[in-house]
Amino acid sequence: MTTVITAAALATPPAHDPDPSPVRLAARAARDCTAAAGVSPDSIGVLVNVGVYRESNLFEPAMAAMVQKAAGINLDYLVRPAPAAGFSFDLMNGACGVLGAVHVAQCLLHTGTTDRVLITAADVHPCGDATRDAAYPYADLGAALLLERSAEPGAGFGRVRQRNANGRAGTAGYLDTAAMGREGRSRITVTRDADWGVRLVDLATGLVTDHAREEGLDLDRTLVVTSRAAPGFREQLAERLGLDPAAVLAPESPGGPGEPHTAAPVLGYLRAVGADGGLPDAYDRLLFVSVGAGLSGACAVYRPQGR
Amino acid sequence: MPREETITAAPSGAAAPAPDTRSSRFESLGAYLPPHVLPTSALVDRVAGVPGLELERITGVRERRVYDRRPEAGEDSYGLALKAARDCLANSRYEAGELDVVVSSSITRFKNRDRFHFEPSLATMLAGELGAHAAITFDVSNACAGMMTGVYVLDRMIRAGVVRNGLVVSGEQATKVAETAAAEITDSYDPQFASLSVGDSGVAVLLDESADAADRIHYIELMTCSEHSDLCLGMPSDRTQGIALYTDNRKMHREDRLRLWPAFHGDLLAKLGRTFEQEEFDYIVQHQVGTRFIAFVNRTGEAEFGTPMPESLAVVEEFGNTATTAHFLALHQHLRAGTARRGAKFLLVPAASGVVAGALSATITSAGV
Numbered sequence: 211m212t213t214v215i216t217a218a219a220l221a222t223p224p225a226h227d228p229d230p231s232p233v234r235l236a237a238r239a240a241r242d243c244t245a246a247a248g249v250s251p252d253s254i255g256v257l258v259n260v261g262v263y264r265e266s267n268l269f270e271p272a273m274a275a276m277v278q279k280a281a282g283i284n285l286d287y288l289v290r291p292a293p294a295a296g297f298s299f300d301l302m303n304g305a306c307g308v309l310g311a312v313h314v315a316q317c318l319l320h321t322g323t324t325d326r327v328l329i330t331a332a333d334v335h336p337c338g339d340a341t342r343d344a345a346y347p348y349a350d351l352g353a354a355l356l357l358e359r360s361a362e363p364g365a366g367f368g369r370v371r372q373r374n375a376n377g378r379a380g381t382a383g384y385l386d387t388a389a390m391g392r393e394g395r396s397r398i399t400v401t402r403d404a405d406w407g408v409r410l411v412d413l414a415t416g417l418v419t420d421h422a423r424e425e426g427l428d429l430d431r432t433l434v435v436t437s438r439a440a441p442g443f444r445e446q447l448a449e450r451l452g453l454d455p456a457a458v459l460a461p462e463s464p465g466g467p468g469e470p471h472t473a474a475p476v477l478g479y480l481r482a483v484g485a486d487g488g489l490p491d492a493y494d495r496l497l498f499v500s501v502g503a504g505l506s507g508a509c510a511v512y513r514p515q516g517r
Numbered sequence: 518m519p520r521e522e523t524i525t526a527a528p529s530g531a532a533a534p535a536p537d538t539r540s541s542r543f544e545s546l547g548a549y550l551p552p553h554v555l556p557t558s559a560l561v562d563r564v565a566g567v568p569g570l571e572l573e574r575i576t577g578v579r580e581r582r583v584y585d586r587r588p589e590a591g592e593d594s595y596g597l598a599l600k601a602a603r604d605c606l607a608n609s610r611y612e613a614g615e616l617d618v619v620v621s622s623s624i625t626r627f628k629n630r631d632r633f634h635f636e637p638s639l640a641t642m643l644a645g646e647l648g649a650h651a652a653i654t655f656d657v658s659n660a661c662a663g664m665m666t667g668v669y670v671l672d673r674m675i676r677a678g679v680v681r682n683g684l685v686v687s688g689e690q691a692t693k694v695a696e697t698a699a700a701e702i703t704d705s706y707d708p709q710f711a712s713l714s715v716g717d718s719g720v721a722v723l724l725d726e727s728a729d730a731a732d733r734i735h736y737i738e739l740m741t742c743s744e745h746s747d748l749c750l751g752m753p754s755d756r757t758q759g760i761a762l763y764t765d766n767r768k769m770h771r772e773d774r775l776r777l778w779p780a781f782h783g784d785l786l787a788k789l790g791r792t793f794e795q796e797e798f799d800y801i802v803q804h805q806v807g808t809r810f811i812a813f814v815n816r817t818g819e820a821e822f823g824t825p826m827p828e829s830l831a832v833v834e835e836f837g838n839t840a841t842t843a844h845f846l847a848l849h850q851h852l853r854a855g856t857a858r859r860g861a862k863f864l865l866v867p868a869a870s871g872v873v874a875g876a877l878s879a880t881i882t883s884a885g886v
Contacts, residue, residue, distance in 0.1 A: 211532040211533070211534065212532075262635050262636050263635060264635075266752045266753070267633070267635075267752055267753055268750065268751065268752045269624055269625070269626065269633070269658070269751045269752065269760070270624050270660045270749060270750065270751030270762065270870055271659070271660045271746050271749060271750070271751075271869070271870040271871045272658050272659045272660060272871060273658075274659070274741075275659075275660075275741050275743050275746035275870070275871035275872075275873075276743070276746045276747070278741055278743035278746070279743035279744060279746045279747075283743060284740065284741065284742060284743060285742065285743055285744040286742050286744040286745075287740060287742050287777060287780060287781060287874075288742075288773055288776060288777060288780055291780070291784065295738075295740045295781065295784075296740065296741060296743075297739045297740050297741050297873075297875075298659075298741045298743070298871070299657050299658065299659040299662075299666045299670075299741075300656075300657065300658035300659065301655055301656070301657055301670075302635070302636070302638055302655065302656040302657070302658060303636075303637075303638045303640075303641070303654065303655040303656065304636035304637050304638065306655075307655075310653075310655045313653070313674075313679070314670055314673070314674070316677065316679070317670075317673040317674045317676070317677035317679055318673055319534065320534060320677040321534060321673050321676045321677050322533075322534030323673055359532040359533075359534065360532055361532035372653045372654070374641050374644065374645065374650070374652075374654060376645060376650060377645075379637045379641075379642065380637075381636075381637075382634065382636060382637060383634070383635045383636045384628075384632040384633055384634045384635060385632070385633040385635075385753065386631060386632055386633075387627075387631045387632070387633050387753070387758070387759070387760060388630070388631035388758075389631075390753060390758060391758050392754070392755050392756065392757070392758065394752075394753025394754070394755075394758070394760070395752055395753050395755060398635075502636070502637075503636040503637035503638075503641075504637040504638065504641040504642075504654075505637075506637060506638070506641050506654065
C-alpha cells in the first residue's frame with residue numbers, strides 16, 4: 211500500500227482582487243482537486259492546511275477549518291452527517307509543511323483513518339497583498355494535493371525524511387506585538403541571517419545525499435523538485451549534488467513577485483509532470499526537497515502511478 | 518485558470534489499509550504553572566468598562582495563573598512549553614535524545630517575549646533546546662483542540678509504525694487575550710467576554726507504543742463541522758496594541774453545537790457495535806470552559822446517550838480555561854493528586870472553535886506524572 215497524488219492544483223490571486231485571502235486560494239485549489247478527481251468534498255476524511263502567512267495574522271481557529279468550510283467539506287454533521295466526518299487542522303513547519311503533511315497523510319491512510327487526505331498550502335501577506343511590502347519575500351499563492359492509497363507496487367511516495375540543523379533558525383517570520391500598535395492585522399516581519407542561504411544548501415545537500423544512499427536512489431534518473439529557498443539555491447544544490455541544473459526544478463511563482471513558499475512542492479510537481487501525470491522520459495522519479503526556517507528540511511521520493 | 522494548473526490521476530486500484538495491530542499509550546505527562554495567581558476579583562477590578570462584572574458567578578473561575586513578564590522568568594508561550602516538556606521528560610523513561618517526534622500545539626505562539634512566531638515551528642526550536650536532535654518536528658494548530666490534535670496525529674504515526682514515541686507539548690500565554698479584553702470590553706455581552714476566563718499554563722504528554730490493553734489509547738477520533746468556523750476568531754486587536762479573541766458565545770455554545778459530541782461519538786460506537794454505557798468510562802474530562810459549561814455538556818451527554826455520565830474531572834475553578842492544555846492539565850493534576858485512579862478508563866471530550874468535536878478513550882495505568 212502506498213500513498214499517491216490523485217489530483218493537484220494551484221491557485222493564484224485573481225487580478226484586481228481587493229482582498230485576496232489564503233482561505234479562498236486554498237479552498238479554490240481544494241475544490242479544483244476534488245472536481246478533477248471526481249470525488250465529493252464530503253468524501254474527504256482529513257484536510258491538513260500548511261500555510262504560514264495568513265489574513266489578519268489570524269491564530270484561531272485553524273485556517274484549515276475555514277478552508278474546509280469554503281471547500282464545502284463536512285459543513286454540519288448534525289444536519290447532514292457525512293460518512294467521512296471530515297476533520298481538519300493546520301500543520302505548520304515553514305517551507306517543509308507539505309512534506310510534513312504527506313508524512314502524516316501516509317499514517318492516516320495506512321491506519322485506515324480515512325481514504326482521502328487533502329493538503330492545502332496557501333500563503334498571503336497579512337495585509338492581503340505581498341506587493342505592498344517590499345521587505346516580504348514570498349508570493350501570494352495557494353495550492354492543494356489530494357492523496358489516496360494505491361495498491362500499485364513501487365508507485366507513490368517513499369519514506370519522508372525530515373531533519374533539523376542545530377543552531378540558529380536561519381530565517382523567521384513573526385509579528386512583533388510590542389511594536390505593532392493597532393496595525394497588528396496587517397504587519398509581518400521576515401528576518402534572514404546573512405549565512406542562511408549557505409546553510410540551507412548544506413542542509414539540503416546532506417539530506418539528499420543521505421536519503422539517496424540509504425534508499426538506494428539513482429540520482430541520475432531523478433528529477434529534483436524544490437523551492438527557491440534562497441537566491442541561487444537551485445543552482446548551488448545542483449552543483450553540490452553533481453546534477454545537471456536542468457534536473458533540479460524550482461519554478462517561479464506564476465502569481466506575481468515574491469517566491470513561492472509552502473505551495474512550492476505542488477507548483478514544482480505540476481511543472482514536473484505532464485498533463486497525463488507522467489514524467490519526462492529522462493526521469494523515473496521525483497525527489498521532493500524542502501528546506502526553510504528552523505533550519506528544517508524534508509525530502510521524499512515520488513513515483514507517479516502507471517510508470 | 519491555465520489547464521496545466523490542475524492535474525489528476527485516477528488511483529490504479531483501491532488499496533486496503535494495513536491491519537491495525539499497534540496502539541499508543543500515555544507514557545508520561547508534565548505541566549508547568551506560573552506561580553503568580555490572579556484571583557478573578559482582581560481581574561474584574563481591571564475591567565474598567567464593566568463595573569461590578571459577575572465573572573466568577575458566570576464562569577465559575579475563581580483564579581488563574583498568569584505569566585511573569587520578566588524575560589528571565591521564561592514564561593512566554595515557548596518558555597511555558599519548554600518547562601512543561603522538561604517536567605514530562607523528568608517523569609518519563611525516555612531521554613530527549615530518544616524522542617522520534619516533537620509536536621507543539623499552542624494557539625499563542627510567543628517567543629522572545631512579544632514576538633508572535635509563524636515560522637520556524639515552535640516544535641523545531643523546542644526540540645533543539647531540549648536536545649531532541651533526532652526528532653521530527655512540526656506544529657499543529659487547531660484552536661483549543663490543538664493538543665488533542667497533536668495526540669491524534671502522534672497516535673496515528675505510532676500505529677502506522679513510522680515512529681516509536683513522541684512528545685506533544687503546548688505553552689499557552691492565554692492571558693494576553695484577557696489583558697486586551699480587560700482594556701476593551703464595555704459590557705458582559707462583548708465578544709471578548711470569554712477571554713476573561715483564560716489562564717496560562719504549559720502541558721506536555723509523551724506517547725509511546727502500548728503493549729497492554731490496560732494501558733492504552735483505545736481510540737481518538739476527531740471531526741470538524743466547518744459551517745461554524747467563524748464563531749471564535751483570534752487575531753490582533755485593531756483598537757489597542759494586543760491580541761484578542763472574539764467569540765460569539767451564544768452561537769458557539771448553543772445546544773445543537775453541544776450535541777455534536779454525542780452525535781459523533783454515538784455514531785462511532787454504533788459502528789463498533791457498542792454503547793456508551795458499555796464503554797464503562799470511569800472519568801470524563803470536558804473542555805474547561807467554565808463550571809456551567811462542563812455541567813451543561815455532561816447533562817447533554819446524559820440526555821443523548823440515555824445513561825449517567827462518569828465522574829467529571831475539572832480544574833477550571835483553579836486555573837481557568839487554559840485552551841489547548843485544558844484536558845491534559847486536568848488529567849495531570851488529578852492523576853498527580855490521586856483524585857483520579859490509575860488503571861481507570863478516561864474519556865476526553867474536545868470542544869473547540871472550528872468547530873471541533875470528538876472523543877479520546879484511554880486507560881491510563883503506568884503514566885509518569
